[in-house]
Amino acid sequence: MRILLINFEMNEDSGVLAWQAHVAYSLAQKSEFVLVLTEKPGRYEKLSNMEVEVVPKRPYGIPRKLGSRWLFALNVALLCRRHRIDACFIHMNYTWSYVLYPVFKLLGIPVLTWYAHGRVSNALRATLFCSSRVVTSTPEGFRIRSPKVRVIGQGINTSLFKPSVEEKAGKHDLIYVGRVSRRKRIELLISVMQLLTADPHTSRIKLKIIGPLLTGDDIIYERELRSQITRFALQDKIEFYGSVPSDKIPLFYASVFLHLNVSKTGSMDKTVLESLACGCPVLTSNEAFFDFFKQYPDFIITNDQPAAIAEQVIAHYNRKGTYPAGALRKFVEGKNDLYSYTDKILTNLSEIMAP
The missing domain is CATH 3.40.50.2000 (Glycogen Phosphorylase B;)
Incomplete structure (x- = not known):
């Protein structure tokens, strides 16, 4: 052909x-x-x-x-x-x-x-x-x-997105991967971080934000996010990494205990599947995954209030390391x-x- x-x-x-x-x-x-x-x-x-x-x-x-x-x-x-x-x-x-x-x-x-x-x-x-x-x-x-x-x-390119040999023990970080835009609702993640930081049990948690700015509004939105971070005094808890080549992203997934995705795009975000292919658990509010995760309801955000999301993050933090990478990867292999x-x-x- x-x-x-x-x-x-x-x-x-x-x-x-x-x-x-x-x-x-x-x-x-x-x-x-x-x-x-x-x-x-x-x-x-x-x-x-x-x-x-x-x-x-x-x-x-x-x-x-x-x-x-x-x-x-x-x-x-x-x-x-x-x-x-x-x-x-x-x-x-x-x-x-x-x-x-x-x-x-x-x-x-x-x-x-x-x-x-x-x-x-x-x-x-x-x-x-x-x-x-x-x-x-x-x-x-x-x-x-x-x-x-x-x-x-x-x-998903499963030859690229796979569990890393440099898997980090004692993980205390969260990650967001994707474009930095309003549709991704990153301000909600910052509000969740404010609650997690106030709890002594989860005060060590940090958030890594990975993704490019593609439009003028994205640049304005990032400034608004940085202002929110300063207002909440979270400068040492949240870091922007900007655009990262795809072959470097699996190392980031290996360094965190959970990938957060609260977008409302209404379609199956590739970053969620890339995270799973790397053996990293996810927590998403995207409706396209509701049926997909029927057997893993703890991967779905059902209440998108910051306090409710924070509770789910804490639950994942308490049982981190309990999801076998091979089981998560099966969501992708042969299907996606x-x-x-x-x-x-x-x-x-x-x-x-x-x-």
Whole structure:
């Protein structure tokens, strides 16, 4: 199969989207050829059967807001013809599904789009119309009902995210991993830390915050968080690490007793699964995991008041080390790992290619 893969970023050092490069590698290993169309190149491995084309920031010198992406469709059509593309997989960068719809329709190229987020917009409705099929992580990850939609789980690189040989004993720290943005409700974690610090039994607990700032509002939000930390006198209890390359994150998971995730994205956050793959327990309020953790109800936040979350954190602190890393890793292996994910992508591509 000869695949056009459209994504946001091809960069193993990306603080958020490094997995897009790993998905490209995995698809290339199982396909005849992969042409990657990306908007942000960085460090990536050059494979013999994979080519990477970069979308200019200003195609033809025209700002994108003036419609230059639509003009760029001609370039994509020529690339598809030159490389004899059989099918297209759009990984997250879903608006290309309707921008390139005339090209795909003209060339008879079926389109598979990945979307895993709780938000529904007119752009998403257009994506559903223009895609041959949509794949998502959980039913909550794509909230428009359609026979086109398939649930396939997530794609965690379990070769990278695995229990560390440098496992730290006597853990007293918590961790948050993900973008620093308002949707992640990090201010709630700071309020939880205020309560934990006031309790002599848990006063040693510290919080590590790992994640990039991607927008101007993220920068403002981080300033607000730092002000909250100062107001609560928690400067020596909470540390921001900024963007950390994905290959360094497993060491952080090895140094903590619990990963906290209180986002309300409505989709299956990859960081929760990456934590589990590393053998680190989690505590999440994300509704996409409610059914997922039916056998582990203590991993779910049912009351998102700071005092209630603090009680759950203390319960985990008291029984830290009781969750076998192998048992946690089973949540990911064979169901939500990169290898089964790309197999499912290829299966869906084959099905939409069928006459």
